[in-house]
Amino acid sequence: MDLRRNTGAVLLVLLFVSLVVPALADSPNTVAALAARINAERVARGLPPYALNAQLSAAAQAHAQDIAKTGKYGHTGSDGSTLVVRVGRVGYGEYSWGRRVGENYAVYRSIDDAMGFWMKSKAHRENILHEVYREIGIGLTPANQWGATVYVLNFGAQPNILPIFINNGADSTQSPNVTITLTEENALPAGEGKMIGRPKQVQVSNSPDFADADWQPYADKIPWTLPASGGAKTVYVKYRDANGRTATSSDSITLGGAAMANQAAVVTATRTATPRPTSTPRPTATNTRRPTSTVTRTPRPSATPTDTPEPTETVTPTPEVIEIAQSAQAITSIPLIYLKPTVAPLPTAAVAGLALETGAPIDALAGGIFAVGFGLGILAIIKFRSRRTPPNR
Helix, strand or coil: CHHHHHHHHHHHHHHHHHHHHHHHHCCHHHHHHHHHHHHHHHHCCCCCCCEECHHHHHHHHHHHHHHHHHCCCCCCCCCCCCHHHHHHHCCCCCECCECEEEEEEEEECCHHHHHHHHHHCHHHHHHHCCCCCCEEEEEEEECCCCCCEEEEEEEEECCCCCCEEEHHHCCEECCCEEEEEECCCCCCCCCECCECCCEEEEEEECCCCCCCCCCEECCCEEEEECCCCCEEEEEEEEEEECCCCEEEEEEEEEECCHHHHHHHHHHHHHHCCCCCCCCCCCCCCECCCCCCCECCCCCCCCCCCCCCCCCCCCCCCCCCCCCCCCCCCCCCCCCHHHHCCCCCCCCCCHHHHHCCCCCCCCCHHHHHHHHHHHHHHHHHHHHHHHHHCCCCC
C-alpha cells in the first residue's frame, strides 16, 4: 500500500514538471526579457540596440526545436542546413555577395546562465556586441532534459533596413521629449545599386510624408519632441547617403501617464486670457485762486487680452511598408570580413547548461543512468521495508 502511494506521488510530480517547464520556456515574456538583456549590454557600451526581426526569429525558433528534438547540438541542423540556408528559407534579405548573419546557441536552465556563458565566450560576446549587425531573432524551446531550455540567437544585417529606436526601444515614456537612436550601414559602407551606403543626412518627422522635415547632418542620436497629445506615437526617419540613395525607418512609443497630466495643466494655463490691466484712477481737478484751473488726467491704458490658441492634435497614420530594393551587380571592394557569415564556433560549454545552477557539466547519458538507478534503488528499499513491516491489524 505504501509502495503504491509513494510511486503515485512521484509520478504526479514528474507530470507536473513536464507540463510546467515547457510553458515557462515558451513564454513570450522570456523572449522579451532576453532581448532586453542583450540590448542592455549593447547600450551600456554605446552601441545601438538590436531590432527584433520576425524572419530571424523564425529561423532561430526552427533551429532551437531541431536541437531539442534530435539532441544534435551545433550550428548545423539535423538536415545538414547551415545558418545561411536557414535564414534564406525564411526570406531574410541579402546583399549581392550573400547574407550577413551570425548565430549563438546555449542550453541552460535560465536566461542568466545563458547570458553568463555567452558574455564569457569571446566569439559569442562579439556577436552580441557586433557593430555590423542591426537585427536579432530569438528562438527558445524546452530541452526536455533536467528542466533546461534551448536558446538560439540569430543576428543579421540586410540592405536598406536601418532601424531606429525611441529612447533605446522603450515601450512608453512619461515625457514628449525623447531621444532617437539611429543605425548605420556598416555591412556595405559604400552602397551598391539601389542599396544605401552609410548615411550622410537624415530627415526626422512625426508624419510619414516628411512634409515638415528638413535634411540635417546624420547623427547617431537626435533629440526629438513627440506630439503633445497622449497615446501611441510613431517617429519616422529617412536616411540619405552620399549618392542620394534613401531608406526609411520608424519606431513607435506610447506617451501617457504623468506626461498627459502635465500637458493638460500647461494647456489649461495657456488658454486663460491675460488679466486686463487696472486703469489708473482719474485725478480730481484742483481749483486755485489763479484765473484758470489746471486739471491733470492720466490716460486710461487700453486692456489687451491675449489668448493662446489651442494646440492642434497630430494624427499619426499607420507606418508605411518599406520595399527592399536589391541588386544583382557584383562588387569587389568589400573586405574579406564582409564576405563571410559570422558563425560562432561550436560552444564546448553549451551543454553545461543541463547541469545544476553551479554550472558543472553533467553528461546527459550518465545522468540518465544515474537517475534510473537511483530511482530503482529507492523503490527496492521501500519494497523491502514493506515486506518486513507486519500487516495492519
